[in-house]
Amino acid sequence: MEIEAIGKRLMATVEAASTTEELEAARVAALGKNGELTALLKTLGSMSPEERVSEGKRINEWKAALSGTIAAQKAVLDSEAQNARLAAETLDLSLPAPEAPRGSVHPISQVMDELAEIFADLGFAVATGPEIEDDWHNFTALNMPETHPARAMHDTFYFPDRSAQGREIVLRTHTSPVQIRTMLACVKENPGGAPLRIIAPGRVYRSDSDATHTPMFHQIEALVIDRDIHLGHLKWTLETFLKAFFERDDIVLRLRPSYFPFTEPSVEVDVGYASEGGRRVVGGSGDAPGHAWMEVLGSGMVNHRVIAFGGLDPDKWQGFAFGIGVDRLAMLKYGMDDLRAFFDGDVRWLSHYGFSALDVPTLSGGVGTPV
Ligand code: PHE
Numbered sequence: 342m343e344i345e346a347i348g349k350r351l352m353a354t355v356e357a358a359s360t361t362e363e364l365e366a367a368r369v370a371a372l373g374k375n376g377e378l379t380a381l382l383k384t385l386g387s388m389s390p391e392e393r394v395s396e397g398k399r400i401n402e403w404k405a406a407l408s409g410t411i412a413a414q415k416a417v418l419d420s421e422a423q424n425a426r427l428a429a430e431t432l433d434l435s436l437p438a439p440e441a442p443r444g445s446v447h448p449i450s451q452v453m454d455e456l457a458e459i460f461a462d463l464g465f466a467v468a469t470g471p472e473i474e475d476d477w478h479n480f481t482a483l484n485m486p487e488t489h490p491a492r493a494m495h496d497t498f499y500f501p502d503r504s505a506q507g508r509e510i511v512l513r514t515h516t517s518p519v520q521i522r523t524m525l526a527c528v529k530e531n532p533g534g535a536p537l538r539i540i541a542p543g544r545v546y547r548s549d550s551d552a553t554h555t556p557m558f559h560q561i562e563a564l565v566i567d568r569d570i571h572l573g574h575l576k577w578t579l580e581t582f583l584k585a586f587f588e589r590d591d592i593v594l595r596l597r598p599s600y601f602p603f604t605e606p607s608v609e610v611d612v613g614y615a616s617e618g619g620r621r622v623v624g625g626s627g628d629a630p631g632h633a634w635m636e637v638l639g640s641g642m643v644n645h646r647v648i649a650f651g652g653l654d655p656d657k658w659q660g661f662a663f664g665i666g667v668d669r670l671a672m673l674k675y676g677m678d679d680l681r682a683f684f685d686g687d688v689r690w691l692s693h694y695g696f697s698a699l700d701v702p703t704l705s706g707g708v709g710t711p712v
Contacts, residue, residue, distance in 0.1 A: 344396065347377055348403035355410050361418045368411050378404055445695025449559055449683060452671040453542045456561050459585045460540045463578065465563065468539040470519035472546070473500070475508035478518035482650035483603040498546050498556075512546035515664055516562035517603060519543075520643070523564060524651025534653045535660075536567035542667065553680055559667035566643065566653065566660035572608070575640060575661040579610055583623075583637075587674060593626040595634055604641025604662060612637050620676050637673075638665040 351371040358364035371378050381400050385393050446454075457467055470478075480492055491497065491514060500510035519541035527537050541562040550556055565574065576596065583592045592612060599609040611634035613627035627634030640663030645655035668680055675694060677683070682690050 448671045451696045465538045465540045468523045468541045470522045474513040482521040484646045485602045516541045516560040520564045528652040535658050538565050562664050564662045570659045587623050591624045603647045605644045607641035610638045
């Protein structure tokens with residue numbers, strides 16, 4: 342009789358529950374670890390075998406009945422709760438969608454695209470070469486002897502193993518090995534040899550790290566090989582490209598004699614600039630009041646030994662080459678002051694200095710008519 346009374350009372354509480362919380366409380370009171378019905382089940386152990394059969398059956402019937410009612414009641418309450426929530430929440434389909442996170446084009450990629458665009462206008466194709474290079478392409482074929490300081494371990498990253506040809510393997514220290522690879526490929530395709538006109542943008546590596554040097558940085562190489570090429574062609578090309586890149590006609594260059602093993606003569610190129618509000622603004626002569634010169638690139642006429650290493654006859658072909666630091670150009674054009682920030686991957690920096698992927702490249706005019 343006691344069982345019936347307890348069962349009915351518990352069932353009444355379950356049926357009376359009007360929220361999921363009340364229902365859960367009723368379930369715990371009946372069937373939980375310390376619930377009343379659970380307590381009844383525990384009394385079975387102290388009963389006689391006959392009692393246990395009859396009482397056990399009744400207790401278990403109540404347990405099944407309560408569980409069934411609780412599950413049904415829960416389904417009803419859950420769907421009521423959901424209906425109430427749907428009625429309370431309104432969804433305005435005319436609202437604009439939340440903005441999805443968007444990446445941006447890194448200034449380095451942007452500047453490389455701009456340069457490729459400018460040089461395409463001047464008839465240059467884009468060439469590439471491996472970043473893991475052998476010392477023959479990176480040094481020897483560029484007329485840099487075994488004793489050249491750039492070959493030292495503290496300047497260049499060497500790999501522990503040699504190549505199949507027994508050459509040392511390095512992370513290329515400049516984009517100039519692409520000169521050699523391009524000449525050799527050109528000769529292979531066209532036994533007559535040149536002419537060729539390429540740029541080679543890419544990453545280069547040196548064992549160097551401070552505010553103005555990072556162990557990895559970017560260069561763009563240019564190489565022209567043809568008949569009767571002279572310094573005048575080099576100067577015109579540099580002037581035309583720098584004017585297009587900085588989108589200013591008042592760019593003034595200063596060519597200084599210099600030395601690179603792979604060019605002869607070698608020329609270092611400075612560009613005039615003024616400091617405006619702490620920022621360097623390219624334009625005008627570096628000798629003008631308030632102006633100064635800044636070195637922007639190395640260049641020269643391709644050394645005849647390099648032409649020969651490229652598989653071409655130096656008596657037939659001449660050329661010029663130059664190599665520019667892309668990171669430096671980007672800093673000058675877009676006004677960043679710390680090179681290291683380029684490679685930190687800080688999204689605040691990237692969203693400030695990055696470019697929209699929708700309008701790459703952003704050069705308005707291209708090379709146009711040379712002035
Ligand atoms: N490779 C040179 C450097 O990294 C730049 C250069 C390229 C100079 C081509 C002359 C000709 O400094």
